[in-house]
Amino acid sequence: MDTQAVRSIENIVTSVRVLEGGGFPVRRPFPNPELDQVDPFLLLDHLGPTEWGPREAIGAPDHPHRGFETVTYLLAGENEHKDSKGNHGLLNPGDVQWMTAGSGVVHSEMPSPDFFEKGGKMHGFQIWINLPKERKMIPPRYQDTISEKIPEVILDDGKSKIRVIAGEFNGVKAVIETNTPILYLHVMLEPGMGFRQPASATDNIMAYLISGEGVFGEGENTRTAVEGQLVLFAHDGDEVSLRSSQDSSLELLLLGGTPINEPMVRYGPFVMNTKEEIFQAFRDFSK
Numbered sequence: 001m002d003t004q005a006v007r008s009i010e011n012i013v014t015s016v017r018v019l020e021g022g023g024f025p026v027r028r029p030f031p032n033p034e035l036d037q038v039d040p041f042l043l044l045d046h047l048g049p050t051e052w053g054p055r056e057a058i059g060a061p062d063h064p065h066r067g068f069e070t071v072t073y074l075l076a077g078e079n080e081h082k083d084s085k086g087n088h089g090l091l092n093p094g095d096v097q098w099m100t101a102g103s104g105v106v107h108s109e110m111p112s113p114d115f116f117e118k119g120g121k122m123h124g125f126q127i128w129i130n131l132p133k134e135r136k137m138i139p140p141r142y143q144d145t146i147s148e149k150i151p152e153v154i155l156d157d158g159k160s161k162i163r164v165i166a167g168e169f170n171g172v173k174a175v176i177e178t179n180t181p182i183l184y185l186h187v188m189l190e191p192g193m194g195f196r197q198p199a200s201a202t203d204n205i206m207a208y209l210i211s212g213e214g215v216f217g218e219g220e221n222t223r224t225a226v227e228g229q230l231v232l233f234a235h236d237g238d239e240v241s242l243r244s245s246q247d248s249s250l251e252l253l254l255l256g257g258t259p260i261n262e263p264m265v266r267y268g269p270f271v272m273n274t275k276e277e278i279f280q281a282f283r284d285f286s287k
């Protein structure tokens with residue numbers, strides 16, 4: 001096989017631990033002082049896993065967003081979503097909420113009342129994806145997608161599994177529509193399993209390790225990474241290659257996208273192209 005096309009590894013970034021929303025713990029490979037964004041991805045938060053006792057769980061009360069998309073993917077727990085326009089949803093394990101904030105929403109993302117009373121394990125992800133200038137002020141849109149609707153591919157060993165949240169894996173297409181080309185795969189590999197995934201050389205592509213140990217790249221350009229690390233692939237090929245270590249399973253998110261390559265100004269919950277548009281967002285949401 002031709003290994004020239006397999007991308008090498010540009011960098012491996014270790015997450016920082018921070019408190020988000022009302023004070024729940026997240027691991028954040030970016031933005032942090034080492035890595036600001038991976039265009040068009042603006043933020044990656046790994047929520048928990050956290051074991052909450054009864055009446056302990058913390059969420060994110062009312063806050064606005066404008067100019068981008070928030071994608072929430074739950075692995076454990078229950079998250080309830082409400083917004084200022086009366087939209088309401090409940091995320092259970094395996095469900096995805098793809099929220100295009102566009103011109104703006106004010107919403108809350110909280111443990112469901114039932115989960116709050118009982119407590120339990122909360123585990124998931126929130127990813128922010130930028131919108132190009134001409135789509136920043138489009139009307140808000142929700143794509144709440146229950147777990148059963150997320151396509152899954154079982155690999156040759158009959159156990160390793162890939163959930164196709166956005167984009168395509170091995171001919172299997174996601175059901176969620178994206179504003180720009182996005183790949184979002186949840187990859188679960190038994191020890192010693194791996195695959196290659198096509199990725200246009202101009203696209204940014206990365207792997208965030210949820211658990212286990214993985215080997216990335218092929219030949220001389222191989223690097224190893226572990227839980228909590230983000231592997232950024234270089235732009236020297238049109239395929240990425242990854243596998244679990246021989247003695248470790250591997251769970252990761254494989255994320256890719258076409259860079260927007262526009263000026264980006266962010267402040268808190270707003271991501272626009274200019275400072276003036278950020279000021280305008282503050283004016284609009286303080287009414």
Ligand code: FE
Nearest residue numbers: 063065070109
């Ligand atoms: Fe939010």
